[in-house]
Amino acid sequence: MFEPKFTISNSITKALLEIERARGFLDAAELKEAWIKDMQSEALILEAHHSTHIEGTQLTFAEAQGILTGKSVKGIRADARQELLNYKAAMDFVSEYMGKKSEITEELIKEIHKMLVKDVRGGTLEPGKYRSVQNYVVNSLTGTIIYTPPQPSKVPRLMEEFVDWLNKDSDISPVLIAGISQYQFVAIHPFLDGNGRTARVLCSLCLYQKGYEFKRLFSISEYYDKNRRKYYDAIQSVRENNRWDMTGWLEYFTDGLRSQLVEVKTKGVKAIKMDVLHENIKDFYPNPRQRKALEFLIVHKQIDNSIYQKICNTTKRTATRDLTDLVNLGLLERHGEKKGTYYTIRQN
Numbered sequence: 001m002f003e004p005k006f007t008i009s010n011s012i013t014k015a016l017l018e019i020e021r022a023r024g025f026l027d028a029a030e031l032k033e034a035w036i037k038d039m040q041s042e043a044l045i046l047e048a049h050h051s052t053h054i055e056g057t058q059l060t061f062a063e064a065q066g067i068l069t070g071k072s073v074k075g076i077r078a079d080a081r082q083e084l085l086n087y088k089a090a091m092d093f094v095s096e097y098m099g100k101k102s103e104i105t106e107e108l109i110k111e112i113h114k115m116l117v118k119d120v121r122g123g124t125l126e127p128g129k130y131r132s133v134q135n136y137v138v139n140s141l142t143g144t145i146i147y148t149p150p151q152p153s154k155v156p157r158l159m160e161e162f163v164d165w166l167n168k169d170s171d172i173s174p175v176l177i178a179g180i181s182q183y184q185f186v187a188i189h190p191f192l193d194g195n196g197r198t199a200r201v202l203c204s205l206c207l208y209q210k211g212y213e214f215k216r217l218f219s220i221s222e223y224y225d226k227n228r229r230k231y232y233d234a235i236q237s238v239r240e241n242n243r244w245d246m247t248g249w250l251e252y253f254t255d256g257l258r259s260q261l262v263e264v265k266t267k268g269v270k271a272i273k274m275d276v277l278h279e280n281i282k283d284f285y286p287n288p289r290q291r292k293a294l295e296f297l298i299v300h301k302q303i304d305n306s307i308y309q310k311i312c313n314t315t316k317r318t319a320t321r322d323l324t325d326l327v328n329l330g331l332l333e334r335h336g337e338k339k340g341t342y343y344t345i346r347q348n
Contacts, residue, residue: 002161004180006246012176015254019175022261025268026215035271039217039264044068048087050225051200057083083120087197090115094205098213103167104205106159109185112201117194130155131192139232146236149189158188166206174210178203179253183238183246217264223256273298277345284329289314290322294331297345302335304342 049064057080059067066073067081068088090112110128117127126132130152137147150158162184170177182203189195200221207213224231234252238244277294286294289312296311297303308319323343326332332343 002158002165002184004165004184004246005244006176006180006250009247009251011251012247012254015251015258016173016175018258019254019261022258022265023212023214025265026217029268029272031215031268031271032275036215036217039267040215041069043217043219044088044091046219046222047091047204048084050219051197051221052080052083052087054221054225054228054231055083055196059084079120082118083116086116086118086120087201090197090201091204094201094208095213095216097205098208099211100209102209104163104202104209106163109159109163109198109202112205113191113194113198116197116201117191126192127194130159130190133192135189135192137186137189146232147189147239149187155188155190159190162188174207174212175254175257176250177210178206178212179250179257180246181206182253183235183249186235187238214261214264218257218260220253220256220260223260270298281331284331286326286329286331287322289318290326293322293326294345297332297343302342302344 045065045068046061048068049059049061052064053059059076059080063073063076064084067076067084073081093115094112114128132152134152135149136145137149138144139146162181166177166181172180182199185199185202186195191198203220230252234249237248238246274295277298281291281294289308292312293303293308296307303323305316305319305323308314308323309316312319312322314322323332323334327334327343330346333346335342335344
């Protein structure tokens with residue numbers, strides 16, 4: 001039976017703690033529905049773009065954004081467009097399983113694979129069927145073979161054991177289960193093509209089913225794609241010296257998810273502060289320059305005359321008048337004197 005080998009290192013423990021804190025924040029925070037929808041849309045575009053980019057598509061983020069928002073983007077290869085659309089469809093499909101207690105079956109995994117390779121690379125290579133010939137893992141950056149998966153005859157048994165492990169009750173953190181699932185699927189490499197994409201969608205499915213959807217505001221593939229060398233090295237570390245110890249991979253995986261969720265939490269905090277700010281200033285009707293300065297202060301904590309001039313493209317005299325007005329309205333507090341004068345948002 002499949003039993004993953006790993007150690008809960010200090011790095012993993014620290015990352016899991018921060019992930020749980022971010023999860024708690026997202027569950028408790030009063031975030032506006034419109035903001036959540038906008039962020040979900042952005043996260044899905046980022047995930048689809050970066051996951052397919054890892055596999056070799058050459059679309060820019062702007063092109064991917066245009067395609068996934070229904071705009072006409074010219075000069076794009078049909079297979080690149082379709083691969084992106086397929087990935088979005090697969091992510092939308094697994095999002096339907098959020099919080100459901102149903103098992104992750106081999107048939108479900110095969111269905112995800114069919115969706116991902118429809119009319120693109122791998123689409124003519126028996127989609128949804130386990131491979132009957134040997135395949136290889138190639139580094140898309142260098143073109144070199146970095147891993148030879150198990151023999152085709154072993155794939156059905158390995159997948160059965162893997163899925164059995166996914167569905168059994170476990171004390172392992174759902175985050176680690178998701179990371180293990182992604183690695184083990186790639187290790188088995190059950191299909192002729194599309195294994196990386198399927199593994200990353202499966203990872204999301206594992207998180208979703210355990211209540212770790214984080215409002216679908218994150219993109220783990222963005223983290224991988226920004227430094228693919230570290231991504232490949234983390235996967236390869238499991239295979240070194242035939243130890244098959246997943247600790248290094250899980251350190252990388254949990255740190256990636258942690259960094260994504262810390263960023264999401266930061267954006268959420270800013271969104272809440274912006275809502276409070278807008279509520280506080282709605283009766284004062286500040287001019288566009290002052291509104292821009294107040295939004296700047298949400299992020300940067302303080303502002304002075306020279307910074308105000310720069311971000312608002314105005315003169316020193318106008319900046320002084322605008323800032324004085326905001327102090328008199330009770331929105332800002334003034335600190336320091338003369339050249340050392342700066343302003344912060346009034347706290348009460």
